[in-house]
Amino acid sequence: MTVHLELRSITKRYPGVNALQGVSFMVEHGRTLGLVGENGAGKSTLLDIISGVQSPDDGDLLLHDMPWAFHGPAAATRAGIFRVHQEQALILVYPIYQNLFLGLEKHFTRNGVIGFSRMRAHAGRIFDELGISLDPRLITGTLNFGTRQLVEIARVVAQSEILKIERPLILLDEPTASLSGPELQLFYRIVSLLKTRFNASIIFISHRLDEVLHLCDQILVLKDGQVIDADVTEPTETRLHSLMVGRERPTDFYATNRQRTAFGPPVLEVTGLGSGAFSDVALSVREGEIVGIGGLVQSGKTELGRAILGVEAGRGDIRILGKDVSALPASGRIDLGIGYVPLHRHRDGVMLGRSIRDNIVLPSLRRFTRSGFFSVSQARAFADERMAELKVKAPDSDTLVGSLSGGNQQKVVLAKWLARNPALMVIDNPTRGVDAGAKEEIYRLLRDITHTGCAVLLISDDLVELIELSNTIYFMANGKLSEPVAADPHSKPKEQDVISMMF
Structure with missing residues (x-):
């Protein structure tokens, strides 16, 4: 067994909290270690230490069996440790190829002039190797969030080649949170290539436990900054959930038996709504009802939510509590009772x-x-x-x-x-990047607010979440809305019966 990375009794303290307490584990060369735990368990702090963002208060880190102390992320990168963040670190106004080699321009510079053509050619070759069909000359900001995430991963490969790193260690922090459908399948293939063709070892963080089980050779569970299990034997989603939160996952995780089934008058009425991303949308959400909207990335579902709020231009009629708000700005619609949870919380949801x-x-x-x-x-x-x-x-x-x-x-x-x-909540992927325990609490909140009369328009990439939480479901494909699908608590549709509506 060749050990790529070893942590010995790593401890990190912040005022009033021990973020990590005596964490020890090893990552074997060429293997994928899955790192799971509730939000606040210490996963991100651990990656901060491995990638040189933070220094531990106690403990040792060994890279290729040699003691190592990083002095910033740049030093970690030069040592062959690369991190892909959930919240991206790309410059949106740059072409893709410039983002791939950001900070490494000197390797393409001769006599003080950057060879952009060589940079583009190198980027194109990397995309070909990874099976990513993308023109590296495109401006990064024109891509959807999921495609940009694939660019982040391609950047790891590009930079490791330029730096001549023979055995990179890649830290994937919730890389699939915004991926679905074909992009997700491509990601799975890329992870396999990273190990087989590029000789990488991987630490993989995800709240999608099925992905962890599928992709990882070893699974480590963190809870309250401590290792609960460094190599879970015979892991299952139920077993991992129990280790993470300290209790068994409820049999009826979505509590469909507590869903509201009787509804009041319409709170939201949309007819003939269109924009650059979708067209001719008609739907209504009644008092106390959860209406779900599913679809692939770039199907138009996120843009629909933004148009209803009023932060994205739309044509057509929108009524809230019977009042025509089509000409009102977002502030006016908020005053009438709309609340909005955005897809990208760091960019649009919180300060x-x-x-x-x-x-x-x-x-x-x-x-x-x-x-x-x-x-x-x-x-x-x-x-x-x-x-x-x-x-x-x-x-x-x-x-x-x-x-x-x-x-x-x-x-x-x-x-x-x-x-x-609020009278209406428009909620876009409320559990993106959220652990099982926090999901359970968010689901409880959504049920509770419907019993107070709030109407909910739930946009989600998680098909099971969509089916189990919603009373009625629509799917968007290529900007078109499907016919409604009934999702009564006692007769939920099967995933295999509705997944074709997403394409």
Whole structure:
């Protein structure tokens, strides 16, 4: 057995919390280690240490059996450690090929002039090797999020070749959170190529436990900053869930028996709605109903949600509580009772550099303002109540959102809208990058708000989630909406019966 990376008793402390406590494990050369755990278990902190972003307070790291202390991510990259983040690090105004070799331009420079043609040719060859059909001259920002994620992975291969790294270690942090359909299958093939053709070892983090079971040779479970199991024997989704959260996963994880089945009048009515991404959409969502929208990446479903909110231009009629809002901006629609959970929470959902309190009260500022003065004490008390309701794990509401785990950040996004008692929630992939325990809590929240009368338009890439949570389901393919599919709690459609509607 050749050990590529070994961690010995790694500990990392932050004020008021031990993020990692005595973590030890090994990654064998040419194998894939799956790293699973709830949000806040310490997974991202662990990757920060391996990739040189953070230094441990105690413990040792060995690379190829040699002690190693990284001095920043650039040093880790030169040593052959590459990280693909869930939240991407690409420059959107650059062509794809420039992103592939970002920071390594000197390798294409002669007499002070960058050889862009050689750079493009090299990028094209990398794409050919990986089976990615993409023109490297395209501007990166014109790609959808899932395709950009494949570019991130291609960049790892490109940079390891330029740096002449014979045995790269690749850290994949939730790389599939925005992938579906053909892109997901391509990702699986690329992971196999990384090991066989490019001689890589991989650490793979995902909340999709079926993917972990499919892709990984060994699975390590973290809980509260400690290793619970360094090599799970006979792993199953149920077994992993139990190790991660300390309890068995409920048989009825989606609690369909507690779904609402009687609905009030329409809250949202859409007729003849169209945009550059979809056309002639007609649907309604009634009081207390969850209507699901499924489809592949770039099907138009995310753009539909944004058009209903009013942040994306659309043609057609939109009514909220019987009022025509087609000509209203997003602010006017929010005043009428819309809440919106976006697909990309870091970009559109939260202010990472501000406190939990600031984020939660942002849509409700007038509530805490009297005679031009803002009451910080009232806002703090209000935010503390919302944190308790949604079980946000943080020392207090002054904690910066950027320091929270992905699941807790998503709860903050939900909290700021639920605090307004919305009539309609448009929610795009609410459990993207969220662990099983946080998923269970978010599902409970969605059920609970329907029983208060809130209507929910649920957009999701997770087909099982869509089927189990929704009362009615539509699918988008090439910008067209399907006929509705009934999803009564007692007679849910099967995945195999509806998946063809996504193509």
